[in-house]
Amino acid sequence: MALRETTERVAEISGDKYKYGFVTDIETERAAKGLNEDTVRFISAKKHEPEWMLEWRLEAFARWKEMTEPKWARVHYPPIDYQNAYYYAAPKSQADRPKSLEEVDPKLLETYQKLGIPLSEQKLLAGVAVDAVFDSVSVATTFKAKLTEAGVIFCPISEAIRDYPELVRKYLGTVVPVTDNFFATLNSAVFSDGTFVYVPKGVRCPMELSTYFRINASETGQFERTLIIADEGSYVSYLEGCTAPKRDENQLHAAVVELIALEKAEIKYSTVQNWYPGDAEGKGGIYNFVTKRGDCRGRGSKISWTQVETGSAITWKYPSCILRGDDTVGEFYSIAITNNYQQADTGTKMIHLGRNTRSRIVSKGISAGRAQNTYRGLVSVHPRAQNARNHTQCDSLLIGTHCGAHTVPYIESRNPTAKLEHEATTSKISDDQLFYCLARGIPQEEAVALIVNGFCREVLQQLPMEFAVEAQKLVGISLEGSVG
Amino acid sequence: MSDMMLEIDDLHVSVDGKDILKGITLSIPAGEVHAVMGPNGSGKSTLSYTLAGREGYEITRGRILYRGEDLTQLAPEERAAKGMFLALQYPVEIPGVATMTFLKTALNSQRRARGEPELDAMKVLKLVREKAKTLKIGEDMLKRALNAGFSGGEKKRMEILQMAVFEPKFAILDETDSGLDIDALKLVAEGVTAMRAPDRAMLVITHYQRLLTHIVPDRVHVLAKGRIVKSGGADLALELEAGGYEHVMEDA
Numbered sequence: 001m002a003l004r005e006t007t008e009r010v011a012e013i014s015g016d017k018y019k020y021g022f023v024t025d026i027e028t029e030r031a032a033k034g035l036n037e038d039t040v041r042f043i044s045a046k047k048h049e050p051e052w053m054l055e056w057r058l059e060a061f062a063r064w065k066e067m068t069e070p071k072w073a074r075v076h077y078p079p080i081d082y083q084n085a086y087y088y089a090a091p092k093s094q095a096d097r098p099k100s101l102e103e104v105d106p107k108l109l110e111t112y113q114k115l116g117i118p119l120s121e122q123k124l125l126a127g128v129a130v131d132a133v134f135d136s137v138s139v140a141t142t143f144k145a146k147l148t149e150a151g152v153i154f155c156p157i158s159e160a161i162r163d164y165p166e167l168v169r170k171y172l173g174t175v176v177p178v179t180d181n182f183f184a185t186l187n188s189a190v191f192s193d194g195t196f197v198y199v200p201k202g203v204r205c206p207m208e209l210s211t212y213f214r215i216n217a218s219e220t221g222q223f224e225r226t227l228i229i230a231d232e233g234s235y236v237s238y239l240e241g242c243t244a245p246k247r248d249e250n251q252l253h254a255a256v257v258e259l260i261a262l263e264k265a266e267i268k269y270s271t272v273q274n275w276y277p278g279d280a281e282g283k284g285g286i287y288n289f290v291t292k293r294g295d296c297r298g299r300g301s302k303i304s305w306t307q308v309e310t311g312s313a314i315t316w317k318y319p320s321c322i323l324r325g326d327d328t329v330g331e332f333y334s335i336a337i338t339n340n341y342q343q344a345d346t347g348t349k350m351i352h353l354g355r356n357t358r359s360r361i362v363s364k365g366i367s368a369g370r371a372q373n374t375y376r377g378l379v380s381v382h383p384r385a386q387n388a389r390n391h392t393q394c395d396s397l398l399i400g401t402h403c404g405a406h407t408v409p410y411i412e413s414r415n416p417t418a419k420l421e422h423e424a425t426t427s428k429i430s431d432d433q434l435f436y437c438l439a440r441g442i443p444q445e446e447a448v449a450l451i452v453n454g455f456c457r458e459v460l461q462q463l464p465m466e467f468a469v470e471a472q473k474l475v476g477i478s479l480e481g482s483v484g
Numbered sequence: 485m486s487d488m489m490l491e492i493d494d495l496h497v498s499v500d501g502k503d504i505l506k507g508i509t510l511s512i513p514a515g516e517v518h519a520v521m522g523p524n525g526s527g528k529s530t531l532s533y534t535l536a537g538r539e540g541y542e543i544t545r546g547r548i549l550y551r552g553e554d555l556t557q558l559a560p561e562e563r564a565a566k567g568m569f570l571a572l573q574y575p576v577e578i579p580g581v582a583t584m585t586f587l588k589t590a591l592n593s594q595r596r597a598r599g600e601p602e603l604d605a606m607k608v609l610k611l612v613r614e615k616a617k618t619l620k621i622g623e624d625m626l627k628r629a630l631n632a633g634f635s636g637g638e639k640k641r642m643e644i645l646q647m648a649v650f651e652p653k654f655a656i657l658d659e660t661d662s663g664l665d666i667d668a669l670k671l672v673a674e675g676v677t678a679m680r681a682p683d684r685a686m687l688v689i690t691h692y693q694r695l696l697t698h699i700v701p702d703r704v705h706v707l708a709k710g711r712i713v714k715s716g717g718a719d720l721a722l723e724l725e726a727g728g729y730e731h732v733m734e735d736a
Contacts, residue, residue, distance in 0.1 A: 431539075436576040439536050440586075440646065441564030441594035450589055454580030454629065 018276055030220070031088035037061060040189050043088050047158045047192075050165060060178045060188035067182045073345040074374040074406060075314045077287065080252065086220040087190045131156060131195045131211045143207065150206050152236075153198040157225050160196035167198055171229055175258040175295045175322070183254040183316075184291040187223045191256065194224035199234040199265075208464050210239045221252040228258070230265035232298060237268040239467055248284045250313060255290045263298030263325070268306070270463055271319075272471050275311035277478075282341025282370075285313025292319035296328035296354075304331040305348065306462040308471045310478040313342060318376065320349035323357035323385075330359040333459040335471075337452075337478050338371030338403070347377035347408075352388040352418070361392040364456045367403035368479060374406040381418040388415060394424040397455050399448070399479070449476030489514045489654050489685035490535075494546035497527075497534050504530040506710035507546070512654075512703075515682040519696055519721065520689045522707035523729045528689045529573060531707070532658040535687075536570040537563050550654065564590075565597035567653030571643035571660050577631040583642070586630045587612055587649055594650060615648040619675050637668035644675040655679070656687045661695035673698030693725040708733050 031042045040061050044054040069080070131154065147154050153164060161168050178188045195211040213224060230236050253275060259267050269292075278285025288311075294303035305319040321330025332348035350359035359379065367373040373396065381388045396405035407424050429451050437447035453460065453475055463471055490512040497505040504527045512518050522528050534541045535548065537560035548555040550568065558566070578586065591611075592602040603611070616626065619641050631639050640660055647655055657676065661669055676686070676699050688699060696704070696718065704720040705712045706729070714720065714732055724732055 430576075432574075432576045433578060435536075435538050435560065436572065436578070437590075438560035439538075439564060439570050439572075440590040441561050441597065441650075442590050443561050443593060446589065446593065450581055450586070451578060454578055457580035 020274065020276070028089050030086045030090075033086055034083040035085075035087055035190070039087050043190055043192060046088065046090070047161070049158075049161055052165075052169065053161055056173070056178070057189050060185050061190075063179050064182070064185040064189055067179075067185055069182050073316050073376070074372065074408075075316060075343040075345050077250070077314055077343075080250075080287070082186075085252065087223070088192055089220040090192075131209075132214070146206065151200040151203055152205050153196065154209055155196055157194045157196040157227060158192075160227075164196070164198070167229065168196070168227065171258070171260055172227055173258075175260060175293045176256050176291050181291060183289040184256050187225060187254050187256045187291070190221075191223045191225035194226045194255070195228075195238075196226075197228040197236060197238065199230045199236045201231045202233045203231075204234065205236040208237050208239060210241070212241050221254065223253075224255045226255070226257040227260075228267060228269070229260045230262065230267050230301075232263045232265060234262075235266045235268075237270070237464055239270040239272070239464060241272045241274070241467075250278075250285060250287055252287045252289065253312075255292075257290070257292040257319075259292075259294035259303055261294065261296050261298060261301035261303050261328075264300040265298060266302040266304075267294060268304045268464075269294070269319070270467065271305075271307040271309070272463075272467060272474065273307065273309045273311055273315070274474060274478075276313075277311045277342050278313040278340065280340050280369075282313070285342070286311065288312035288315045288317060290315075290317045292317065293322065293349075294320065294330070295322045295324060296330060296357075297324050298328075299325040299354075300327045301325055302329040302331075304329075304333070304462070306333040306459065307335070307346075308459070308463070308474065309334070309336040309344060309346060310474050312344075315342075315344040315346050317346045318348055320351070321359060322351045322353065323359065323388075324353045326354040327356045328354055329357070331462075332359075332361045332363070333462045334363045334375075335366070335456045335459045335475070336364070336373055336375075337366045337475065338368070338373045339478060340369040340371060342369075342371045344372070345374040345376055347375045349378040350380070350390060352379075352381045352385040352390070355384065355386045356388075357385055358389045359391075361390070361394075362458055363392075363394045364459055365394070365396045365405055366399070366452055366455070366479070367396065367405050368399040370402045372404045372406070374408060376408045376410075378410040378412070379420055379422075380410075381413040381415050381420070383414045385415050386417050388413075388418045388420075390418075390420045392420075392422045394422075395455065396424075396426040397452065398426065398428050446476075448479055452476075452479060487513050488549070489516075489551060490687070491549040492546070493548075495534070495543065495548060496545035497530055498542050498544050499530060499540060503544070504710055505534070508707075508710075508712055510705060510712060512685045512687060514653075514685050515680075516702040517680060517686045517688060517699060518703045518705065519701040520687060520705050520707050520712075521691070521693075521721065521724060524691070526707045527710045528691075528707055529658060532570055532656045532687075532689055535656055536560055536568065561593065562597065564650075564652075565594045569647050569650055569652035569655040571640075571647060571655065571657045573659040573662060575631050575634075575639040575643055577629070577634075579629050579632050581630050582627055583630045584609065584612065584626045587626075587646065590646070591649060612645070612649055616645055618678070619645050619648070620671060621645055636663035637665065640664055640668065640672055641675075644672050648675065648679065651679075653683065654685050654687075656689065658689045659691060660688070661690055661692065669695065670698060693721045696721045706732055 031039050040057050176184050199205050261267050275286035296303055303321050309315050323330050330350050336344045336346050338344045363375045365373040365375055375394050379390045394407050453472055460468055488511055492508055492510040495505055495508040588608045595602055700718050704716055706714040
């Protein structure tokens, strides 16, 4: 029947259709293979870091050595040999970071051009400032002057450690502690670059901020670190995108993102994750083991996560909100699409500590091929959190008969005034829906994309305008490869 | 091009290995409206799904020519692009897809397949609004997800709106009257009647005569147990209403 054919089509869409799979041929400087104290010292030295940063890293490394990899997620992969990878890779031409865009290696600019992220400011999407991270270093940051005028700091974190040490020291590791979990601790020891944002009191950031992460070098892990601080009454919207070359090996990407919203501040954090997912047989692809957490530290603050996860061989990711201040709001909007042999175990944690805290979770999981897609979430209401509210909606869509969808919601309530709602559905694209579209002249591949986009609409609507269209196309591409 | 819009010759169709249509022969010239009437289980819906090319409806014998072309070789979306339209008995809900988005996607898919330039959002909007007015379909309905939460009458009106927007050469209306109250029935019938044209043909499938007082057919065929047992003019519908299907089937 029609559905079977769709399944076959979907199966055909192998990694070959991944259009970001090219490699940039550029001279790379790396740390020696493997991971020990010297690696950590090497990275710190490369970044010209102050002593306190090195000590912080070394402490993390010491703790990491005693930790074991978490195994509770519903994902399966062979043991990772942490000694058989590089922890630092940087384009050689970046040895002395260029002062302006004109000095950036043309090959790198070309790479980002190919990815659809032109870094020259004239050609950029109006109103979006970009920080481009290539392997372990940031290669370019745009619109710096305009942001400086508004008092917004938007720079590579390596630069922030040198230029704004008091801000970094005050906030780094305060949301995701160094010892939080195996991958976060590893990141704390070896993180290379990432983005730092500080929005001062009362400032509404004049443009969207965006970081574009690119893994290029082989056998190399990427460990970026992002720290965003929204001071009292400020607002910032930030978006990250990610791609990587096609390789047979699995590459590790273990990032840490920390968000801090002070009184009445709001942070909107959007992700379009399109790391290489591996080929149709499940060979290669990125292991995306990421810790993302936001702290609504001040009263009346708000943090909103929106993620569109279409790539990676394995995704292990739970962007969370600590609703510490009274009257704070946390949101999590997620689309996770898995095809072929991809595995995703993703969700969120909403920790209600303050009074009148509200959270909302909307998760849309789409599974095709032989993929496994798990929503894992925690809603926790602490004793002091009078009148906490949560609404959770988890919808799963299955395409074909060999894939799986799983929902693992945890709910803990230690306050009797809490109101928690959980709704979950699992559905399939029906033969009736497909036939209806076909009979109206819409070809099968487009019909699937249309129906899936409809299924995800609530989440897609949360994305900034500039990226919503791109994400919509990506939803189509990752499922049937014909659109775009 | 043949003057015949549709020529069905000795059509046998089976579904899941079960024979449903057992030798249907029927020709519909351009400009005419034919009605197929029949009791439940006579094969009416099988006929409409077969014409639209739905998978699972296997033609075991006979052929269908659409404007002189062998229809059985064409996929459903190709049939639509070539001007065939099926208004479904049970229109399907597509959650999250705005009606306007769906109409634009479908119209442009058809145009693309025909090698015609696609219409931009503004042009589609204008076209749809114009057609929607006569069917009393409001702006809010066009913004809502297609058929999601629509009433029975709204769904049927939406089918006719699609027909008006796509301007097909050959339209099949599968029990479009079912579940409609008198006012909605009149509205739908007016919409259909307005589309009668010398270069367009229609096949109206129905259980009851009442729709046919509003859409007066050129020919009426009675389908029973997978065969056409009687054909005649518009009067045949009235005869059926008076005497019932049993009566006609005995005659045949």
